[in-house]
Amino acid sequence: MRTGVKNILVAVTGGIAAYKSAILVRRLKDYGFDVRVVMTKGAQAFVTPLTFQALSGHPVHTALLDSEAEAGMGHIELAKWAELLLVAPASCDVIAKFAHGLADDLLSTLYLATAAPVWVVPAMNQQMWSAHATQRNLDILRQDAVTVVMPDAGEQACGDVGLGRMPEPEYLAKQVDAYFKQPQLLQGQHVVITAGPTREAIDPVRYISNHSSGKMGFALAEACVKAGARVTLIAGPVSLATPKGVERVDVVSADDMLEQSLKHVNSDVFIATAAVADYKVEKVASQKIKKTGDTLNLNFVKNPDIVATMAKQSKRPFMVGFAAETQNIEDYANGKLVNKKLDMIACNDVSRGDIGFGADDNAMTVFFAQHYQLSKRILEKAPKTQIAQQLVSAIADALRG
Numbered sequence: 148m149r150t151g152v153k154n155i156l157v158a159v160t161g162g163i164a165a166y167k168s169a170i171l172v173r174r175l176k177d178y179g180f181d182v183r184v185v186m187t188k189g190a191q192a193f194v195t196p197l198t199f200q201a202l203s204g205h206p207v208h209t210a211l212l213d214s215e216a217e218a219g220m221g222h223i224e225l226a227k228w229a230e231l232l233l234v235a236p237a238s239c240d241v242i243a244k245f246a247h248g249l250a251d252d253l254l255s256t257l258y259l260a261t262a263a264p265v266w267v268v269p270a271m272n273q274q275m276w277s278a279h280a281t282q283r284n285l286d287i288l289r290q291d292a293v294t295v296v297m298p299d300a301g302e303q304a305c306g307d308v309g310l311g312r313m314p315e316p317e318y319l320a321k322q323v324d325a326y327f328k329q330p331q332l333l334q335g336q337h338v339v340i341t342a343g344p345t346r347e348a349i350d351p352v353r354y355i356s357n358h359s360s361g362k363m364g365f366a367l368a369e370a371c372v373k374a375g376a377r378v379t380l381i382a383g384p385v386s387l388a389t390p391k392g393v394e395r396v397d398v399v400s401a402d403d404m405l406e407q408s409l410k411h412v413n414s415d416v417f418i419a420t421a422a423v424a425d426y427k428v429e430k431v432a433s434q435k436i437k438k439t440g441d442t443l444n445l446n447f448v449k450n451p452d453i454v455a456t457m458a459k460q461s462k463r464p465f466m467v468g469f470a471a472e473t474q475n476i477e478d479y480a481n482g483k484l485v486n487k488k489l490d491m492i493a494c495n496d497v498s499r500g501d502i503g504f505g506a507d508d509n510a511m512t513v514f515f516a517q518h519y520q521l522s523k524r525i526l527e528k529a530p531k532t533q534i535a536q537q538l539v540s541a542i543a544d545a546l547r548g
């Protein structure tokens with residue numbers, strides 16, 4: 148079920164596929180969305196604003212410094228009005244502008260000014276699609292939490308054959324509808340997630356850490372927001388953009404992560420995806436350690452166990468742990484489930500190169516504490532965004548139980 152009329156801001160950029168956007172607006176209206184349209188100068192060379200005005204039932208926005216349009220709905224107001232910015236077709240030029248934060252026209256300014264999710268639907272010549280610069284810019288957009296809808300392959304308007312065709316409007320409108328109908332499995336819940344590695348200082352210039360990229364935890368944060376939760380993300384040192392709607396707290400060491408986590412003992416769900424360093428140096432040197440001998444001995448002491456400490460609190464959230472194992476995966480994961488007094492644990496085999504640390508994909512086995520009477524779930528290899536959605540379903544099932 149989708150609740151209420153949703154506002155879709157369709158942005159049309161210059162490309163022959165702009166004609167398909169007219170049908171897209173029509174289909175979105177059929178689904179009951181309120182649609183407004185922004186056109187770049189290039190788009191207007193292919194289709195007139197009047198076409199989109201007639202189809203959307205609203206004046207079309209074309210210029211940043213247009214006093215008449217600003218008097219109707221200013222660009223900041225428009226950016227706030229949007230519940231989804233759908234850029235279709237998205238040209239190489241607009242993708243590059245978004246990737247590099249330019250704001251020299253209405254659309255690029257709206258992109259920076261909106262808090263709404265952004266989908267780009269690239270449509271271009273197959274050679275332009277495969278150009279390194281285009282792919283590099285799309286990677287930047289993905290890191291900035293933009294959804295990139297893959298183009299179709301086939302014969303192109305220019306006669307080339309390959310990837311770069313804009314998907315059919317019916318398909319895109321259906322995806323948008325499905326996106327807004329996602330079940331709100333964690334509606335009203337406060338979810339706290341730890342993500343990424345921790346960094347334990349040795350001296351002012353050195354530290355020990357691990358290969359966690361934070362991708363799994365950030366994907367979970369995004370999935371929980373989409374499922375209606377309020378999300379606090381306690382992130383170790385990672386270079387990922389904060390998913391829309393997530394409150395992020397940056398930390399460095401395990402001690403910092405514990406301190407921030409303990410502020411949320413009253414939350415509803417705690418998910419520990421972070422790869423916390425098990426040990427820290429007993430005494431951090433205040434000056435850079437000089438290279439004096441052939442060997443260097445450092446004494447390590449145990450770090451606090453964040454998830455176990457949270458689980459010991461008298462009023463504790465629903466506790467979800469992760470287990471990164473290289474052997475005896477199920478046994479070790481179940482041991483952690485019991486010893487750390489968790490409600491659920493998701494384990495991954497980090498001896499594989501294609502999943503786990505740093506990878507875009509993961510595969511997991513999920514176990515629940517015995518009293519939930521839920522059987523284990525095997526989540527087959529899939530992008531971390533999909534694994535995250537499946538984990539949200541597993542959490543929601545256990546919470547219902």
Ligand code: PMT
Binds near residue numbers: 421
């Ligand atoms: O970040 P990515 O590159 O996307 O990779 C994802 C991941 C591989 C890091 C993730 O899927 C994962 O497995 N996270 C858990 C890593 C880990 O530290 O596992 P562990 O088996 O050592 O710890 C078990 C649980 O205790 C974890 O929930 C961990 O967060 C928690 N823990 C561990 C030590 C500690 N001192 N405090 C903790 O809270």
